[in-house]
Amino acid sequence: MPGFTTSIVHSDRRGGIEHGSLQKPVHATVAYGYEDVQDLADVFQGRSSAYSYGRQVNPTVTALETKINAMERGVATVCFGTGMAAIGTLLFALLRKGDHFVSSSFLFGNTNSLFQTFGLHGVDVTFVDATSAAVVAQAIRPDTRLVFVETIANPRTQIADLEGIGELCRAKGLVYVVDNTMTSPYLFQPVGVGASLIVNSLTKYIGGHGTTLGGAVTETGLFDWSTFDNIQDTYKKGDSAKWAITQVRKKGLRDFGPSLGPEAAHHLGVGAETLALRQERQCANARALVDFLNGHDKVARVYFPGLPDHPEHERAMALFRHPGALFSFELADGMDTFAFLNRLDVAIKSSNLGDNRTLAIPVAQTIYYEMGAERRASMGIADSLIRISTGIEDIEDLLADFEQALAEE
Numbered sequence: 340m341p342g343f344t345t346s347i348v349h350s351d352r353r354g355g356i357e358h359g360s361l362q363k364p365v366h367a368t369v370a371y372g373y374e375d376v377q378d379l380a381d382v383f384q385g386r387s388s389a390y391s392y393g394r395q396v397n398p399t400v401t402a403l404e405t406k407i408n409a410m411e412r413g414v415a416t417v418c419f420g421t422g423m424a425a426i427g428t429l430l431f432a433l434l435r436k437g438d439h440f441v442s443s444s445f446l447f448g449n450t451n452s453l454f455q456t457f458g459l460h461g462v463d464v465t466f467v468d469a470t471s472a473a474v475v476a477q478a479i480r481p482d483t484r485l486v487f488v489e490t491i492a493n494p495r496t497q498i499a500d501l502e503g504i505g506e507l508c509r510a511k512g513l514v515y516v517v518d519n520t521m522t523s524p525y526l527f528q529p530v531g532v533g534a535s536l537i538v539n540s541l542t543k544y545i546g547g548h549g550t551t552l553g554g555a556v557t558e559t560g561l562f563d564w565s566t567f568d569n570i571q572d573t574y575k576k577g578d579s580a581k582w583a584i585t586q587v588r589k590k591g592l593r594d595f596g597p598s599l600g601p602e603a604a605h606h607l608g609v610g611a612e613t614l615a616l617r618q619e620r621q622c623a624n625a626r627a628l629v630d631f632l633n634g635h636d637k638v639a640r641v642y643f644p645g646l647p648d649h650p651e652h653e654r655a656m657a658l659f660r661h662p663g664a665l666f667s668f669e670l671a672d673g674m675d676t677f678a679f680l681n682r683l684d685v686a687i688k689s690s691n692l693g694d695n696r697t698l699a700i701p702v703a704q705t706i707y708y709e710m711g712a713e714r715r716a717s718m719g720i721a722d723s724l725i726r727i728s729t730g731i732e733d734i735e736d737l738l739a740d741f742e743q744a745l746a747e748e
């Protein structure tokens with residue numbers, strides 16, 4: 340088995356590309372033509388795996404799906420136009436009115452908002468502190484179908500009890516969905532803790548350069564879908580470990596239409612080639628900045644799984660290659676959060692994460708503004724909380740930038 344990066348950079352050419360091209364070309368097409376109409380009929384009747392229509396399949400997108408699937412050691416992967424499309428379509432395709440699912444309450448803000456909308460459509464969610472599998476277990480009901488968690492939550496960096504919840508889901512026969520965006524398959528592979536389905540926002544670390552939106556759902560093959568009521572008879576064909584991804588591709592991608600375009604897939608595939616290199620550097624930069632900020636007299640506290648006083652420090656060190664490239668911190672009393680951020684020059688004030696550039700954002704006034712002060716307080720989001728996603732800049736420049744921004748006042 341080739342290593343992580345070798346397998347990504349040699350993935351396209353193994354498929355046999357015209358002219359010996361090393362990169363899968365951008366197939367800018369919507370439809371596919373056939374000489375014999377029988378071949379066209381075979382595609383629609385599932386007897387052929389040739390291409391049907393661009394909303395469901397495109398060769399450039401397939402090339403990216405192959406890479407993501409290898410990175411996650413899955414059995415099949417479907418790509419989407421965004422990470423949110425991947426999450427929304429997955430639940431749309433697999434859950435029905437009257438179903439219940441349990442979700443971590445430490446969630447990406449838009450996922451939290453999406454799950455509340457599912458509630459309006461008759462799919463009920465219970466939010467729990469997923470850093471403890473015992474707490475998740477208490478929320479399970481007879482109509483519970485699925486458990487959804489993230490690996491490292493942003494901005495406070497709580498880490499779900501990934502192993503414990505995996506065991507719980509196996510024991511209870513529940514679908515286990517892990518959003519691996521914050522770690523990426525380079526730092527962590529959820530198949531190892533028993534995940535049934537893995538979500539990645541390709542927009543963040545995998546694409547990496549802040550140029551392109553994309554998402555993916557990977558089936559690990561660990562869940563036996565013959566035990567799951569919501570698979571439609573049409574998709575109960577062949578290996579029952581792949582029924583869900585087929586239903587997600589048909590009922591979700593085909594019928595709902597949140598497709599990834601070929602140009603976007605190309606950009607994300609090029610980005611993916613350097614995932615390991617970039618993340619090594621981003622994680623080292625996070626570590627160095629945290630070491631500088633932690634204990635600084637103008638900083639009240641730092642949240643980073645790599646710190647020994649982080650509640651899930653041991654878990655992070657045991658499960659992840661590195662404790663991530665994202666951290667948050669609160670300024671000391673009397674410091675003006677906005678004035679500090681405005682003094683930063685290398686770190687950019689921006690809402691994204693996983694970019695090659697270091698990005699800083701005041702959390703309460705932006706991404707967590709809509710949820711209101713009460714909910715923020717319950718989630719431990721202080722008004723002075725600043726989230727940092729480290730890029731690949733030279734660490735001397737980042738350290739100097741934070742030093743000068745803290746020096747004033």
Ligand SMILES: *Cc1c(COP(=O)(O)O)cnc(C)c1O
Pocket residue numbers: 421422423424447450489518520521540541542543552553554
């Ligand atoms: C950004 C993000 C998403 C959504 O991804 P988009 O590609 O922006 O739609 C989902 N989950 C997590 C953990 C994220 O950080």
